[in-house]
Amino acid sequence: MVTTHLPQTPEYDREPRGLQPVQDSNDSAATIKALTKENRILRKKLERAHENLRHIEDTKRNQESLLKTVISELQDSRAGLERKSNTLEATLDQLRKAQERLIETEKLSALGQLVAGVAHEINTPVGTSITLASTLADETEQFTTALNSGPLRKSQLTQYLAIAQDSAQLLLSNLQRAGNLVQNFKQVSVDQASLKQRCFELKAYSEKVFQSLSPKLHHHQWEVTGDEIVLHSYPGLLAQILTNLITNSLAHAYGPNEPGQLHLTITQRNSSEVELCYGDDGRGIAPALLNRIYEPFFTTKRNQGGTGLGLHILHNIITQHLQGQIQVQSDLGRGTHFIIQFPIPPEPTTTTIP
Numbered sequence: 001m002v003t004t005h006l007p008q009t010p011e012y013d014r015e016p017r018g019l020q021p022v023q024d025s026n027d028s029a030a031t032i033k034a035l036t037k038e039n040r041i042l043r044k045k046l047e048r049a050h051e052n053l054r055h056i057e058d059t060k061r062n063q064e065s066l067l068k069t070v071i072s073e074l075q076d077s078r079a080g081l082e083r084k085s086n087t088l089e090a091t092l093d094q095l096r097k098a099q100e101r102l103i104e105t106e107k108l109s110a111l112g113q114l115v116a117g118v119a120h121e122i123n124t125p126v127g128t129s130i131t132l133a134s135t136l137a138d139e140t141e142q143f144t145t146a147l148n149s150g151p152l153r154k155s156q157l158t159q160y161l162a163i164a165q166d167s168a169q170l171l172l173s174n175l176q177r178a179g180n181l182v183q184n185f186k187q188v189s190v191d192q193a194s195l196k197q198r199c200f201e202l203k204a205y206s207e208k209v210f211q212s213l214s215p216k217l218h219h220h221q222w223e224v225t226g227d228e229i230v231l232h233s234y235p236g237l238l239a240q241i242l243t244n245l246i247t248n249s250l251a252h253a254y255g256p257n258e259p260g261q262l263h264l265t266i267t268q269r270n271s272s273e274v275e276l277c278y279g280d281d282g283r284g285i286a287p288a289l290l291n292r293i294y295e296p297f298f299t300t301k302r303n304q305g306g307t308g309l310g311l312h313i314l315h316n317i318i319t320q321h322l323q324g325q326i327q328v329q330s331d332l333g334r335g336t337h338f339i340i341q342f343p344i345p346p347e348p349t350t351t352t353i354p
């Protein structure tokens with residue numbers, strides 16, 4: 001029978017055991033040999049475990065230092081990014097301010113150009129009127145002298161009357177043009193504060209504008225069709241738009257006493273947009289002139305009171321005040337159509353009085 005003491009502490013912590021009192025020396029030697037072998041194996045395992053532990057600790061240390069490096073690099077790049085985004089925000093802010101200044105300058109220069117243009121344009125009819133008035137004054141003086149110095153021939157009278165009539169006619173049209181220029185210029189620089197915003201029904205209001213122009217619409221038929229839409233907007237601006245379009249049709253689309261058809265169709269495009277389609281069936285506009293009609297001072301009736309400011313004003317009202325857009329379609333000999341679209345302004349918030 002072999003008695004071995006099972007190890008109380010791990011094998012690798014022990015020294016090889018001394019010889020135990022045995023009954024059989026052969027058995028003891030075999031046991032010692034087995035235990036020594038076991039001990040050797042355990043020592044090797046222990047060494048390997050130590051080695052593994054060292055390796056694990058090394059790897060852990062490496063990973064920790066790698067992690068630290070990564071964290072510090074990340075922190076650095078985050079700080080860098082923050083700095084960059086602050087710089088970008090500042091740049092964006094500067095850009096916005098520069099853009100605002102540019103828009104203001106543009107507006108001022110547009111107004112400046114317009115003022116200079118108006119002054120230049122007024123100069124011509126006023127200058128012509130001065131020449132005409134002084135010619136008329138000279139002719140009248142000569143005529144008075146002739147009248148005072150003896151009997152007057154009929155031809156002298158007829159000649160004077162013809163000159164007086166022509167001069168008066170030309171004076172009238174030139175002064176009319178100067179007057180129109182001043183009137184329109186006043187509209188361009190109109191103080192928008194005087195235009196009140198209120199609720200109105202678009203179709204009924206448009207009909208009123210047509211009716212108010214009816215003294216000029218003797219030879220024309222007109223019709224307003226389409227949706228009934230209540231808008232909270234600027235009726236004054238709508239009146240200016242329609243008046244401009246109608247007076248343009250009367251001035252440019254038809255000959256004197258020539259009959260014509262004018263129509264306006266109002267459509268609600270969706271819950272947020274209105275479309276006005278105005279048209280006449282007159283002469284139309286030549287394709288080459290179509291993209292010039294909104295230019296200030298562009299007119300094909302310069303000698304007949306045209307200022308070329310009507311459609312320029314109209315374009316400004318639609319694009320700037322109503323935030324909308326305008327398109328023109330025209331066929332020579334068949335008429336002109338203007339399509340105006342603008343967003344429906346939001347309803348004012350109504351407060352309920354308890």
Ligand SMILES: Nc1ncnc2c1ncn2[C@@H]1O[C@H](COP(=O)(O)OP(=O)(O)O)[C@@H](O)[C@H]1O
Nearest residue numbers: 248249252253293299300306307308309310311
């Ligand atoms: N309904 C129209 N039919 C034909 N031509 C038009 C019409 N409306 C505008 N035009 C052309 O556009 C030009 C510019 O119009 P506008 O700016 O109102 O100036 P004005 O009426 O003083 O000439 C007109 O001179 C005319 O040639």
Ligand SMILES: [Mg+2]
Nearest residue numbers: 247248310311
């Ligand atoms: Mg006009």
